[in-house]
Amino acid sequence: MNIGVSGASGNLGQAIVRELQARNNVHKIIAISRTPKSSDGVEGRVGDYDKPETLATAYAGLDKVILIPTSDLRPGMRGSQNEAAIAAAVAAGVKHIVLLSAAGTREQAEPAIGASYWRGEQALIKTAAQWTILRMNYYAEALAQEAQSAAQSGMLTGFAENKVAFVGREDVAAAAAGIVLGEGHVGAIYNATGAKSYTGAERAALLADIVGKPIAFAAIPVDALKGGMAQMGLPDFVINAVAGIQQDFANGAFDVVTGDVEKLAGRAPQDLRDVLAANLK
Template identity: 35%
Template sequence: MTSDSTLLVTGASGHLGRQVIEALLAAGAGKVIGTTRDPAKLADLAAKGAEIRHADFDEPGTLANAFVGADRMLLISTDALGTDGRRLAQHRAAIQAAVAAGVNHIVYLSAPAPYPTPEPSLIGDHYWTEQAIAASGVDFTFLRDHLYTDLLVYSLPHAIETGTLYTATGTGGRSYVTREDCARTAAAALAKATGKSALDVTGPAPLTQDEVAALASEISGRPVKHVAVPAEGLRQGLTAAGLPAGLVEGLVAFDVAAAEGFHAITTTVVKDWTGQEPQSVRDFLLENRAALAPKG
């Protein structure tokens, strides 16, 4: 993965950003820069050879210095999941600063089947960010990461405890992919991708929620049944659970997209870029069996 370019990763203190930098350093990718609001959180990566810089996407003035000298950038979508347009504004400011700094290739972590929405939304933000990067004139790679397998560790314990997994996916499948596989793919694309492309980053095969429930039953030893609910029912349930409105809408939209078949795509992108097959949902859940224990 050796690269003569200076590689920059935004959001480096997040779960995925940290894994990308670790993968780059382990592969001897060359000069690696990580940006974060709190550089102190990445002292360990600095000790391993990464250059850590302060960047706050809510303060666009910090981005020019943070991006200077970078040839290629991985733009990790921010955690501003509200419906106020803040996230897209952050992304647009980062793209503008990257181009001004001389970045010649932007790798962007997007989502499957992005599309414009009437109001700001999680999926709409991805669509318009892709459009802004394409319009910037630099080369790009859009990595449309499918739903992280890791998220099942948060949703399945409650389903195992209650015996019921509620979703609005109907009979649609999802090609779950682990965050680690996405990170390794992003690191490879950041170091080596050329031209302009959009790639779906998926696991080995799509699973329906009936199949996910069956796996949860097998691994936990407790019966779990999937119950399909309408989108509005899921929205009400997530809202009642106290989730922020922007996240609720994003989760509902993802379920609806899965029900419509947009999450059942399977590609060889992970193996093509990393040389390794993506991990299956079953193997991931077996590795994380202890985390599936009901919290109550």
Template identity: 30%
Template sequence: MIAVTGAAGQLGHQVINHLLLQGVPAGQIVAVDLESAKAAAMATLGVDVRFADYDQPETLRPAFAGADKVLLVSAPTGPDATRTRQHQAVIDAAIESGVGLLAYTSVTHAPTNTMGLAPVHRVTEQAIAASGLPAAILRNGWYAENHTAALRNAINSGTLVGSAGNGRMAAASRADLAEAAAIILTRDDQAGKVYDLTGDTAWTLSELAAEAAAQSGTPLTYTDLPAEQYRQVLQQAGLPEPVVELIVDADVAISHGTLDYITSDLSTLLGRPTTPMSSNVASALQA
């Protein structure tokens, strides 16, 4: 059986969908998440839904019972100490449950990545290595949706704002990264593998705005803001403070070239080119 944590999240539920598309029997898939309507809905597909909480370690071992492989989808934004503790709870439960492979969604170029979200991933990778568990590390690149999600509002206002300057990002669609995770989970030779999963090309926010303008027929330009001013814009939009900090930090990192790192790992796994930025824009505008 294959267990996927964070199964009701934006990445986890797509991983489960791709496992089903690849022919994994629904009864051999375990969806692990907090109790919610979205998680429960997976049961209608025949998926084995098990409720568990990263903050309640005693719930994790029963959730992994009988699982040969576990995908640890990294915990949502929060203090590093909290997320590290949550990840360690999953690692411990995987050991106790006799899991044969632990796959972990880390961050691209983890050893040298300077983003604020990178340290917790480095610590988790080290904890997995120290555990002795057979493991595969999926160093996911920046999700294209992190920026395309803002396009509809940007078109309404005529400007896309950010603090990324002319920095380029080799972002990948969440769907591509979920499909890659499903492929890895269905292969038998993944212990010890480390993948840096990025898009095939890197683009700027100015290029993103130009593509959205071309597709929508509405003028749209990118306006680069100082980090503090961009932070205020996001706060005024009502975003939670941890999310604000994540977005601003990421844009500043992009401006420094942190996410222009490109590998062929993702396209090789998929057996095709990664989804281009233009398609991600089309999906965002049609949503």
């Protein structure tokens, strides 16, 4: 069986390729990206979501493919990329398409960051013969990136007290690999989450304990967050994306805990403390 990973040069893509290499010695792995690399047991192919003509060759002969969305935050771009990748995979005759999506995905209009995931899910369900959706909770590694500024200011902020079941990137990768290497996942929508949801105060305390500096959680107005980012010179589409994520936090979109990682990966998800500590060394 030929298994493709589209978006293989990113952090998640590389992690999925590693999982596939570690967990099978039967199937061929094809790593697809704008800057492909071949290695032992892995064939690199050029595939660019912004150049659909490259995807026809990239997806040719694949039995299964994992589609990883880009991090392009420009309104409408990621949704168009998702639709182009799905259309190319369907046209190439890929038997089973696995789409990486986001927890809490629902119908939204641009520029909401979730609109691209909704467009991708709808295109997949409507056009693919066999499909699976893996919705990811918010990355634990992304919380670790916030730790430096939080340690300096002494404050972790959000729009309201909220709960998030942060998931490690390696756990998402293991779950995705489990889908394509296993059976019985066609037509399923899974949620890759951590084992527990953490409040803002709980994650601030966790970060403080790890970095050894006092950090508290504070709810701030939407305008205050946007104004601060504008003063940093960030473009509007980035400001809106960050604000949209924080609004999803406040609305409970990421307060989802499932056993799907353990079911698909064959092991429990990593503890948030362990992921944060590993990334804050």
